[in-house]
Amino acid sequence: MTDFQEDVHVEGVHLRKATFARVGLHDARVRAADLSGLRLSGVELVDVEISGELRNVVVNGVDIVPLVEAELNRRMPERARMRPEDPEGFAEAWAILRRLWAGTLARAATFPEARLHRSVDGEWSFIQTLRHLNFASAAWVGRMIVGDVSPWHPLDLPWDEAPGWDGVPWDREAQPSLEEVLAVRRARQAMVGQVVASLTAERLAADVTRDEPGWPRLTGFPLKECLYIVLHEEWEHRLYAERDLNALQKED
Template structure:
């Protein structure tokens, strides 16, 4: 088995190469050119396809979960079509596009209500099942840990200025580069109540920010250049809150999907 760990292959020419069942992690294909490449059965996660062109392709039995902007398929920008269909299926999803303090308030209240129902449903499962991964995705417990991390990053750190708001159970996304001083224990197995205790504090922090939000604050920007993450200059407060809303919405959707699968397995 060839090991190409930490190798610089810039400009490499791979021709008639078999990468079947290969594992590629943190690999950059920026400006790469691929011809006659077979991706059948490939599993690609945490990837950026900005400016990518796929031509003469056959997309059959393909599943794509992600952010779609200016995605043109056979001459049709499919992004708005997909957004409209998702809104039709779940009308409350339109709240994610909040633009005023009042709209952010309604969005957050709705998300807390929806998540309460999901958590109550999760309590009906055996505790061990809540640590079970579905299709190599996060378990239910890990999902809550990640959302705790997201709330801390975008509200406690970025908006409130707490430079190191982390809890030992916080969980960054899998493809994150890693930072000194930020916990990242994917293998931890806390109880649901332990994670919810952290969640209660974090959601209360978000709620206070949104309840006190003024139009002027919503138009403001924040700068955080201190060690840690996120680091950004003149970053809109509005975008910080949008990120939190979307994270809560999408991960709840994934959690409900996986609970459905786990329920059928336990059947």
């Protein structure tokens, strides 16, 4: 290695089929990156933390994903309930999420509201996380399942790397009160709850199509997958929120 550079920021660059040899990535941070098909050989992978969607991740000849999934489910038994197969299972999963989020919101209410607008380690603030969950419910249930082609609220927040769409709000820097965001959230949760309560086996096996301009724009997409996305978003982002509340609490 002949060149040393520190604090280099690379963003919006596509390096498909690139080759890196004799490079140093010590203490590097990779965020919101597509690493599909990545091959690492002859590397030193020490003190590494990976957080994200894992599929077919082979380390030294072993697919570690089933091992990771089993361990996460062992630590959090209710996590396994987030992949239900029938209407009763979806009702149970949604009830679990409502209960867990009630505890998280009660905890957040003990913080000064200004702190709930604070980012931890460059991630969304607590309030931004709630805004994103409102967006996810609107997209995958309000638009895809209920059929409202424009279900948005001005405070909805897409993911940071979203391409942007006409008519879809995206004001990352808005500073709404917690109650303003919770008012939207209560309406969205009621919507999801109504859909879950009305599920039948036939409905759950159906596909949905939205080909109007906007997002999501999908043809023949499984209704069940729309609900899986919402369950996954609610589960994972609550864990992120609790993690960040822990960090904020240490500031006292």
